[in-house]
Amino acid sequence: MRLLVWIIFLCVCKIAGGQELVSVEDSSMLKSEGQLTDSIQPSFIQTIDNYYLQWLQNQKKTDTYVDSAYIAEMLKTVPEFPDSLYLLRLDSLNPAINLSYNNIVRNFIDLYTVRKRMQVATMLGASEYYFPIFEEALAANCMPLELKYLPVIESALNPVARSRAGACGLWQFMYPTGKMYKLEINSFIDERFDPVKSTQAAVRYLNDLYSIYEDWILVIAAYNCGPGNVNKAIRRSGGKKNYWDIYYHLPKETRGYVPAFIAAIYAFNYSKEHNIYPIESTLPPICDTIVVEDALHFDQICKNMDISVEELRDVNPQYTKDIIPAGLGKSYVLKMPYNYVGNFIDNQDTIFAYKRNVYFDNSDRTANPNDRFKRYAHVASVTGDKARLVYTVRSGDVPGAIAAKFNVRLADLKYWNNLNRRLTIRVGQKLVVYVPNSKVGKYKDKASYRGKVTNETDVPKVETIDGEFVYYTVKKGENLWTIAKKYPGVTNRDIMRWNGISENDVKDIRPGQKLKIKI
Structure with a gap:
């Protein structure tokens, strides 16, 4: 009886719509792979x-x-x-x-x-x-x-x-x-x-x-x-x-x-x-925009509101470092799900003030307006609870796999190491990775690779002072400019200020001397 009903159903469908119902599992009734992809480039x-x-x-x-x-x-x-x-x-x-x-x-x-x-x-x-x-x-x-x-x-x-x-x-x-x-x-x-x-x-x-x-x-x-x-x-x-x-x-x-x-x-x-139906998207059905006129990190919002970083990234994918680089006369738009906007407006003073000195260095670094982004340089997921590890690139390594190995974002790995758009790395290259202090034991062995490498680059060896500064030991032939290049966002003027070095003292920098570097 069931078979008869099923046959009648198929006939009705075919007469009414001119269609045939073909089971995905019955590959013999579908077009062959070659027929289906004829004229379609595999790259597409x-x-x-x-x-x-x-x-x-x-x-x-x-x-x-x-x-x-x-x-x-x-x-x-x-x-x-x-x-x-x-x-x-x-x-x-x-x-x-x-x-x-x-x-x-x-x-x-x-x-x-x-x-x-x-x-x-x-x-x-x-x-x-x-x-x-x-x-x-x-x-x-x-x-x-x-x-x-x-x-x-x-x-x-x-x-x-x-x-x-x-x-x-x-x-x-x-x-x-x-x-x-x-x-x-x-x-x-x-x-x-x-x-x-x-x-x-x-x-x-x-x-x-x-x-x-x-x-x-x-x-x-x-x-x-x-x-x-x-x-x-x-x-x-x-x-x-x-x-x-x-x-x-x-x-x-x-x-x-x-x-x-x-x-x-x-x-x-x-x-x-x-027989194809939409898979519901996680994107919010209604959003509103807020004009942001000062620098703001997504973490500052999420720590003071019941919204996740992922939700902010979903509707603001243009902010590649989770930072809205506003300020100095430049404003940007922040998009949020509509039901969060009122809460943000009511608490914006608290949000902007939250750990301001941790997320942003507001000290005057330069009078050149073209360098205005440097004051945000150290905020890419590097806070006081992070430890600094150095990973040596091995044969077959790619940046994405290295980021996954340490459970960090590829964008952060790229930023910490000034990688170019092509994410080019070479065997023996040293990459800096920041991990939570509580996870140092877990990741330490992955970072300390002692195999034979080629083209090994000179990487700063540091002693930790506290969560904010490290000591760097000057090597023969180095000067403040070459040392600053080892740390993204740091200038030779920064090192002079942190160590009380005047213009007249710069030439007296000597091998073995220890300098404080703010990370």
Whole structure:
């Protein structure tokens, strides 16, 4: 009897919607791997997976996104439809951008609705927070709202996504392009990660591209590979300006970019038809902004309010060191969940005053306004309860693994050791790591590596005075400038002031002399 009911149910579904229900577990009924990925670059598939993994690593409770009953239901069956229905659905969206349909687009639709169902469900949840930001900026500039799907294929709606090439944020801005469109990028803030500022910059960039091509599909292609490559493709095709006419003259990775864009629009608008449902995002449904006019550390907020650092980072990803570098006439915006804003305003005097001398050194270091950020240099997670260890880089080490070994943030490891954007390290290099005093015993053995190394660099050997100062022993050939370079944020003038050294005494610095260094 149950079998008869099930057969009738399948027949009704097929007659009513023209669809077939295919079990994920029955691989013989799905498209083969080769058919599914035809015309899809492996690098594109890997990018989706990488950004999804980055998103998972940023979640506080990953298990809640894997074990939910409705996710299991979502993954149980995969509907399949005929091409005519895909075409009809795309046409019924009445888009302002021409959405073509062919086998290449179909392959990308299958990628999103079959293989990457979990990622699409995650992005659907995140879109409830980010799409209103995109739509507001696009509508204000009278641009097609369909462009809001570009970050889906750029970053999988991960605001802290980083590509191997160095592109960052939801809209994947490279450093030069970000600076060109007035995004602030320095040691403390990277507005490529700011959902609002980066969206405004992306809108200006897309508008500039439209003034060149007057065709949104070509604009989308140029956003991916640059206008230079699109111009070359147009010339090589004999001056044709239709995307599909210049398709084979574009870089391989860009050939899939526009089809992926069309497929993303389809997958988001017809997710329910494919049995894909949003995974609820941890982002707050309503936020408000506060103008901050003096330097503020996230810890100062969290110690005085019932909000976590992770919650602040989620809605303020642009502050890469958990510091809002305001002051000296410069103000910044802090975004918070709406229900916390009143509490912050009522207690802001207490919040700003909390351990002010611990988090910020307000002494006058220089009269040069360009060095104003130096007064925040020592606050990157280094407080009085931290011990300083030195780790020697071994063969096969990478910065991310070293940070994980000591349970510290990669951003902090990078800051403590002045690592460049490429995070280049070499075997034998000494890296400074700060760990809680209570965990020194746990991490000491990991730091004291005594194997044979090459290119060993000279690293300061110090004796601890207290939680604030250390002693440094001067070596032969050293001066105050070379010693200061060993400590991020410290200048030779700082060492002179801490040790009562005058201009006339500088030349008398000698090997073996001990100097106080503030950490």
